[in-house]
Amino acid sequence: xxxxxLHINPGLILIAAGILCALSPSHTVRKVLMILAPIAAAVMxxxxxxxxxxxxxxxYLRGQITVAGFDLTxxxxxxxxxVWAYIFCLAGLINGIYAFHERSLVADSxxxxxxxxxxxxxxxxxxxxLFLFWELTAISSVFLVWRGGPSAYAAxxxxxxxxxxxxxxxxxxxxxxxxxxxxxxxxxxxxGVPGGMIMMLGIGIKAGFPLLHSWIQDAYPKSSxxxxxxxxxxxxxxxxxxxxxxxxxTEVLIYIGVIMAxxxxxxxxxxxxxxxxxxxxxxxxxxxxxxxxxxxxxxxxNGVAGQVALGILFKALMFMSLGAVLHRAGTAKASALGGxxxxxxxxxxFTLVAAASIAAVPLFGAFVTKGMILYAVIxxxxxxxxxxxxxxxxxxxxxSAARIPYVTFxxxxxxxxxxxxxxxxxxxMGVTSIFCIVLALPGAGYAMLYALLPDPDxxxxxxxxxVNHVLVQLQLVLAGVFVFALLRRKVFGPAAAKRSxxxxxxxxxxxxxxxLYRRIGLDTLKWLNAMMARLEAYTQRFMRWLGGRxxxxxxxxxxxxxxxxESAPSGIxxxxxxxxxxxxxxxxxxxx
Amino acid sequence: MSVKKTxxxxxxxxxxxxxxxxxxxxxxxxxxxxxxxxxxxxxxxDAELHPLAKHFMWLDGPKLRSxxxxxxxxxxxxxxxxxxxxxxxxxxxxxxxxVQFISYGLIGAAAMAIxxxxxxxxxxxxxxxxxxxxxxxxxxxxxx
Numbered sequence: 178x179x180x181x182x183l184h185i186n187p188g189l190i191l192i193a194a195g196i197l198c199a200l201s202p203s204h205t206v207r208k209v210l211m212i213l214a215p216i217a218a219a220v221m222x223x224x225x226x227x228x229x230x231x232x233x234x235x236x237y238l239r240g241q242i243t244v245a246g247f248d249l250t251x252x253x254x255x256x257x258x259x260v261w262a263y264i265f266c267l268a269g270l271i272n273g274i275y276a277f278h279e280r281s282l283v284a285d286s287x288x289x290x291x292x293x294x295x296x297x298x299x300x301x302x303x304x305x306x307l308f309l310f311w312e313l314t315a316i317s318s319v320f321l322v323w324r325g326g327p328s329a330y331a332a333x334x335x336x337x338x339x340x341x342x343x344x345x346x347x348x349x350x351x352x353x354x355x356x357x358x359x360x361x362x363x364x365x366x367x368x369g370v371p372g373g374m375i376m377m378l379g380i381g382i383k384a385g386f387p388l389l390h391s392w393i394q395d396a397y398p399k400s401s402x403x404x405x406x407x408x409x410x411x412x413x414x415x416x417x418x419x420x421x422x423x424x425x426x427t428e429v430l431i432y433i434g435v436i437m438a439x440x441x442x443x444x445x446x447x448x449x450x451x452x453x454x455x456x457x458x459x460x461x462x463x464x465x466x467x468x469x470x471x472x473x474x475x476x477x478x479n480g481v482a483g484q485v486a487l488g489i490l491f492k493a494l495m496f497m498s499l500g501a502v503l504h505r506a507g508t509a510k511a512s513a514l515g516g517x518x519x520x521x522x523x524x525x526x527f528t529l530v531a532a533a534s535i536a537a538v539p540l541f542g543a544f545v546t547k548g549m550i551l552y553a554v555i556x557x558x559x560x561x562x563x564x565x566x567x568x569x570x571x572x573x574x575x576x577s578a579a580r581i582p583y584v585t586f587x588x589x590x591x592x593x594x595x596x597x598x599x600x601x602x603x604x605x606m607g608v609t610s611i612f613c614i615v616l617a618l619p620g621a622g623y624a625m626l627y628a629l630l631p632d633p634d635x636x637x638x639x640x641x642x643x644v645n646h647v648l649v650q651l652q653l654v655l656a657g658v659f660v661f662a663l664l665r666r667k668v669f670g671p672a673a674a675k676r677s678x679x680x681x682x683x684x685x686x687x688x689x690x691x692x693l694y695r696r697i698g699l700d701t702l703k704w705l706n707a708m709m710a711r712l713e714a715y716t717q718r719f720m721r722w723l724g725g726r727x728x729x730x731x732x733x734x735x736x737x738x739x740x741x742x743e744s745a746p747s748g749i750x751x752x753x754x755x756x757x758x759x760x761x762x763x764x765x766x767x768x769x
Numbered sequence: 770m771s772v773k774k775t776x777x778x779x780x781x782x783x784x785x786x787x788x789x790x791x792x793x794x795x796x797x798x799x800x801x802x803x804x805x806x807x808x809x810x811x812x813x814x815d816a817e818l819h820p821l822a823k824h825f826m827w828l829d830g831p832k833l834r835s836x837x838x839x840x841x842x843x844x845x846x847x848x849x850x851x852x853x854x855x856x857x858x859x860x861x862x863x864x865x866x867x868v869q870f871i872s873y874g875l876i877g878a879a880a881m882a883i884x885x886x887x888x889x890x891x892x893x894x895x896x897x898x899x900x901x902x903x904x905x906x907x908x909x910x911x912x913x
Binding site: 328331332442443444446447516518519520521522523555560563564567568569570571572574575576587590594597644645648649650651652653654655656657658659660661662663664666678679680683684685686687688689695696 | 817818819821822825826828829837838841842844845848849851852855856857858861862863871872873874875876877878879880881882883884885886887888889891892895896897898899900901902904
């Protein structure tokens with residue numbers, strides 16, 4: 178029995194727990210399942226990887242079955258997928274704690290199924306299994322978007338559309354690839370093989386490539402408080418895994434990654450909804466990962482895996498903090514918040530931990546992983562790319578590290594007095610904060626993380642805590658914070674109404690690439706619809722006119738009062754008869 | 770939801786229904802938005818502080834607010850000075866000569882300045898009124 182379990186994809190445990198959740202009317206049972214299922218999956222990943230190792234394909238490829246003539250490898254726990262599996266299990270556990278207060282059968286069950294599908298996807302050994310889990314993540318997660326209320330319905334449909342398209346492209350590419358290679362195995366693919374480009378496009382939708390990214394900023398902020406935290410964890414990181422598995426070293430990804438790291442910062446700077454601001458920061462962080470995959474060296478992939486692991490934690494932490502603010506204050510709009518540290522000081526501390534982790538401040542989160550990606554980019558002689566990534570790394574301080582904590586907790590006191598976040602939210606944020614700090618501590622701290630990276634030997638060569646690295650990173654952060662504070666000083670204008678160079682938060686809708694289909698596309702469809710309606714009306718009128726005219730002519734000829742019913746002289750009748758006979762003879766002659 | 774928004778200008782506490790009709794929302798939805806509480810002054814606001822926050826009120830002091838920038842600048846100068854003592858053994862190609870000691874600071878400052886100073890132009894280009902797409906904005910409502 179136990180041996181059989183070692184062939185089962187651990188993601189299926191969470192999916193089964195999700196189905197049980199859907200059948201259970203008891204809130205307590207559902208919450209227990211939400212806590213225990215990720216732990217059980219993590220134990221399974223540990224057992225399998227510990228027992229069979231992660232280096233030999235003869236052992237780490239498991240769960241082989243044949244379905245409809247296709248050989249599927251449903252389980253692969255190697256050094257690359259192991260990191261994703263562990264961090265997804267941890268994220269599932271934290272999400273379960275954070276959503277402990279929520280009494281929603283749909284949210285509980287779909288969150289578990291979504292988590293299970295994501296774990297299943299990163300542990301799948303072939304493209305067909307990947308596709309099945311890939312689509313399951315789309316179908317299960319859209320319910321979390323819809324938990325945002327009636328007005329999230331349209332965003333959910335758009336989200337589903339993008340994700341189904343992503344899956345369809347993945348499947349189409351996989352079939353073309355399998356016809357060429359003779360196998361559906363999910364190994365290195367690249368752009369040089371048939372189907373490779375189509376699959377990368379499908380994966381790129383989920384990874385938030387430029388112009389394909391808008392579903393992130395559209396759907397995440399519209400979901401519920403707990404839904405956003407779950408959503409922000411899995412889909413995009415699953416796509417990064419797929420890129421790392423299939424497209425490591427594909428140079429175009431370096432440039433795609435740089436664009437992803439830079440452009441969201443400009444959109445984030447004008448956005449008023451702080452959850453949407455942070456959705457842009459997700460795109461920025463994904464840019465670093467995509468860039469690392471593009472470099473493709475052992476160090477770069479270590480950096481990507483490490484950044485995914487810590488990124489999931491600090492991004493979840495920031496969304497949890499903003500969710501707690503939204504839950505208590507009733508808004509996450511920058512223009513309505515300020516001075517909340519007086520009511521929610523503990524939440525503020527967790528927000529600052531998330532901010533420091535994102536900004537790669539020494540002793541926090543990304544400090545031990547982001548440098549790896551930069552190191553690999555420089556080692557690959559992409560110097561301009563490295564400088565642009567440094568600019569992106571500094572730019573992220575504006576939105577997430579400085580603006581979100583400042584505007585929410587320290588800005589002008591708007592008189593909001595609330596309770597501190599509920600205990601379960603504080604517990605989830607506390608656990609996540611501990612991981613963000615412990616995994617970045619010198620010595621045994623980051624060594625624990627590095628030991629789990631795809632190439633631990635290469636990772637061990639990277640020393641994040643050199644005096645110079647600590648100092649330059651502090652210089653980068655302090656310079657950014659200094660300019661932030663300088664630009665916020667109100668020194669312009671008359672004494673009574675002084676203003677700063679920093680733009681004030683104002684409500685508004687930020688147009689992104691979704692404008693192309695939400696405005697241009699929709700308007701074009703409406704215009705086409707109106708034109709079709711007109712065409713239909715004109716066609717009907719024309720047909721009515723034509724029918725009436727033909728009818729009248731026919732009536733004039735064939736009716737009892739028509740031409741053919743009139744008596745004709747015998748001479749004309751004989752000519753007509755002769756003409757008909759001639760036509761008949763000609764037809765018989767030529768046709769035969 | 771447990772929010773009290775206190776403003777000295779407020780005269781009376783409107784009912785949920787009145788607020789709902791004023792905002793064009795249903796009463797159930799209005800329940801989850803911020804409540805207005807009448808006639809609270811600054812001392813009354815301070816009475817509602819979180820116990821932990823009381824120990825950190827100095828963070829909100831005008832002196833610290835006005836001098837925060839200079840504290841950061843002081844730290845930045847200290848860090849930059851320390852970099853002269855611990856230089857990078859392998860300067861990057863974009864760090865010739867003395868630039869290697871300030872390059873990260875320049876990058877940090879430049880990135881922040883570019884983003885903030887572009888925000889005005891960005892806002893004109895890409896920000897429109899809230900119901901631009903004709904969809905109700907749900908961000909801000911907690912449906913839990």
